[in-house]
Amino acid sequence: MPTSVATQRATPAALAASGLTKRYGERVALREVSFAAAPGELVAIIGPNGAGKTTLLSILAGIQRPDAGAVTRPPREIGWVPQQPAVYSKLSVAENLRLFARLEKVADPDAVVARMLEQTGLAARAGDELGTLSGGNRQRVNIAVGLLAEPPVLLLDEPSSSLDPRQRARLWEFVRGQAERGTAVIFSTHDVQEAERHADRVLVLADGELLFAGSARELAATVQPAGGDVAGPQDFETAFVQFLRERGH
Amino acid sequence: MRWLLLKDLRILRRSPLLVTLLVVYPIAVALLIGFALSRGPGKPTVAIVNQIPKQQRSFDVAGSKLNAEEYLPAFLRSVNVVRASSPADARRLVREGKVLGALILPSDITQKLATGREQPTVEVLYNGEDAVKQRYVDSIIRARLAEANVALSRRFQQATAGYLRLLLDGGTLSVLGTKVDILGLKNAHAIVTGTIASLPPSSPLRTSLLQVAQFGRLAIDNLGVSRDVLKSVGQPVKVRQVLVGGRRTPLDTFAAAIAVTVSLMFLTLLLAAGLLALEREEHAFSRLVRGLVSRVGLLVEKISLAALCAFGVTLLMLLGLGGFFIELNWSRLPQWLLALALGAVAFAALGVAIGGLAREVRAASLLAFLLSLPIAFLALVPNGAVSAGLYDVVRAVSAAFPFKPTLQALDAGLNGGGGLAAALAHLAALAVAYTAVARLLLGRRFG
Known part of the structure; x- marks a missing residue:
């Protein structure tokens, strides 16, 4: 509500x-x-x-x-989710999340990735290349990347x-x-x-x-x-x- | 930047077809160019009609025997010879394209050479279907005939020198099997001088004989230098080769330098342009440059990765060429490694400028590919192939791209000589300039 x-x-x-x-x-x-x-x-x-x-x-x-x-x-404190999924289609869901977590310099990248996989409901697809996912799932990963640093x-x-x-x-x-x-x-x-x-x-x-x-x-x-x-x-x-x-x- | 590098390597590893194409295609193109440059056209097939009767193939020039057959081997080394039975047969072979040319030696050639009264003529027939090969055959036949002419001229010169010596010193001359004694100018002069000395001072003959003796002295002095004059007539111009610019580079090593530079160019440009364009195509660019990576950092990462990959591949290629085709100067290893590395960096900088211009991998690759060939061809235009003004333009345009300085650096690195430092400085300046261009292009609206 x-x-x-x-x-x-x-x-x-x-x-x-x-x-x-x-x-x-x-x-x-x-x-x-x-x-x-x-x-x-x-x-x-x-x-x-x-x-x-x-x-x-x-x-x-x-x-x-x-x-x-x-x-x-400042931009670093704001999560950004562009219209088109801004993630790499040749990397898996987990690899995408881990890459951006490392670039965001989060304290424990693996823990953050696990949490985001859990929140997005994509834990079962963690190893799948992004290019093989549906548009909806790709968008969920896109949003998850925006939330990695808990902005x-x-x-x-x-x-x-x-x-x-x-x-x-x-x-x-x-x-x-x-x-x-x-x-x-x-x-x-x-x-x-x-x-x-x-x-x-x-x-x-x-x-x-x-x-x-x-x-x-x-x-x-x-x-x-x-x-x-x-x-x-x-x-x-x-x-x-x-x-x-x-x-x- | 480390994580981005690893990410790009992982993406490349997952694109085996693309990577294979990126590596194999430039190497194939480079090797083809290398082969084309290092080898001339294959031996052309030429028909020969030898109409000289067997008994006349040896002929006499001023008392020494010559054989027409001895002038053929040098010619035969340059061409594949097909023996034609007659001029009509040779004409048919040329017309049907079975041979590129034909050389007809007429039956009276040795007679005319022996008498020296009339210049003999050989006939050369060409097939003009392939202009390049026609020119090659033409140049080979002309060159070999010129060699034969020089050799014959030397023999005529020797014979003439012999006659002059006889005329000066006297001796025996064989005319139609009969030996004729020749007094010689020196002997005649000595006789006349002796006669004058034995005459009384008031003798009326003395004045006339003194004139004869003076003429004899003049003739002896002038004929004495005539042998040198004859040498000049036989070969009026001698060639002395002096290298003014560049260096004397073996063609094979230079071809290898070109092949490696072409490979380096294709690989680095395509990789750098593609990797940067991929960030935009995947829409990750805007996310990255929001503070995760600076634009310059992103460019440096792409340049480093593309240059590193291309350096590795072209180094292996150069080592392969060194193992099988050319001799590498290992004492100059640091120089050619430096040339290769800086060339790769300059090409990668140009690649990211292309990648900054295009927003899709396909567009970037096409742009890189379209730009590559003209850059290479322009850099290979030789001095004198076009007008001086146009050559200045070609040189200026070539200087704006890394191909020519990379080739110069690699050539200097491989073969020694000067110019390495200048070429490396040129490459460094181009790398900085193209990185700056790429940075400007990345600053456009929405990155």
């Missing part, structure tokens, strides 16, 4: 970004974006294509430098985009488990229903601008019901589209 936003805002932020701006030549990809994520909070970044979701995540992850603004945590913040870029519904359900179960252990999880998605279902809070980005930060219910409440004068219940996707339209996107 989503954690209360009021509770999250009362605790110190696991990650805070302030005034993040990024330009590619003349084009402004991100315009003074500021937000914070509390420990154990699940934050979804949603928005139309080209809104700046991946740019925001890559700046938070330390892959790109912002032209202005700052992030409170207080986990960033996921479109984590469920290539998964079938069953794999997606298992993925979110795993991610929620991480959040329950206190990890702040920030993820981008095209699927607004997924954001509504799993996120405690949504950040709406459009043309590099942060238009909204709050719960899905709060976002739905800000818009007029579609096609009528009388306010009433409507699905989140419709509310989201209406929200963007009202703000000229």
Whole structure:
């Protein structure tokens, strides 16, 4: 169940970004974006294509430098899970985890690998080459690599985009488990229903601008019901589209 | 970096087909190039029609016997000879492509040589289907005929010198089996001088005989140097070879240096470019450079691994060549090891620059492959093959890539001579420059 936003805002932020701006030549990809994520909070970044979701995540992850603004945590303290599994297909599951554990300089790589295999439910496939695994299992390894150093913040870029519904359900179960252990999880998605279902809070980005930060219910409440004068219940996707339209996107 | 090295080695070990191809293909190409460079075309087949009657194959030049057959062995060493029965038969063999050329020795050649009044002519027929072989046959026939001409000219020269000696010193000359005594200029001069001395001072003959004696002296002095003049006529220009640039390198050793450099280039470029591109293709690059490994560290790791693998393979190749085909100068082992190592590093740096440009292994490999051949061919363009301006351009372009300096370093390392230090410095500069280029390319958007 989503954690209360009021509770999250009362605790110190696991990650805070302030005034993040990024330009590619003349084009402004991100315009003074500021937000914070509390420990154990699940934050979804949603928005139309080209809104700046991946740019925001890559700046938070330390892959790109912002032209202005700052992030409170250094990249080494943030777990990063890119959209495509960033692991080696010629190595086995365990070899991938061990390699990144060693590169992360974790104290006991073998113990961490065993724990991650257990958590991802991939212990039985530990010796299998990654190239032989399904997309869902590969994504689990991808996420496990992001969690090897037990970071207080986990960033996921479109984590469920290539998964079938069953794999997606298992993925979110795993991610929620991480959040329950206190990890702040920030993820981008095209699927607004997924954001509504799993996120405690949504950040709406459009043309590099942060238009909204709050719960899905709060976002739905800000818009007029579609096609009528009388306010009433409507699905989140419709509310989201209406929200963007009202703000000229 | 150690863990990344081990990871890459493990990936290579699990790709046996790729590794085999990476090792076998460059070696095969290099050996083919080496063989092509170290050996000329095989012996061409040439038909010979010898129309000189057997009894006329020996002929007399100024009293000494010559045999036309003695000029053939040198020619036969350079070609495979097919004896043709007649000029028509030779023409047919050439037309049908069974021989690349034919040499027709006419029946009157020895007669004309013996009389010396008319220049004999030999006829050469060519098959023009293969321009390279035609040129080779042409050059062989011309060279051998030139040798025969020089040898004959020497015999004529000797005969003429004999006549001059007879004219000067006097002696016996055989004319149609009859011996004729020749007084000789020196004897004639002595007789005339003696006669003048015996004449009274007022004798009217004295003036005329003094003129004869002066002419005799002049003729003796000038004919005395005529033998040297004859030598110059026989061979007006002597060749003295002086090496101004580079060094005198045996062709086989130079071909081995080229073969090893080609192998080193292919292997290192493909490996370095492929290994770096693999990090992007597997999407691991962004994860690595977030603080796990610096971009420069990643480049150094790829350069080290590619250079190390290529160094090992090409060293084995060089040792193999040394065991079977060429003689390696073991006292220069440190020099050629250094040349090989620095060449590998420079090629690996170029490889990572290519890998930084491409984002997929296939694109990187294709780019590395496409770049390799022109680099090698440009570096092998010899001085004089193109115009001076174009050669300057070729030289400048070649200097921007590691092939030529590696070849120069390896050649200097294997064969001695100067230029090793300069070539090594050139390679070091290229390695630094290409690593910097690769670093810039890795800094592009999203790494």
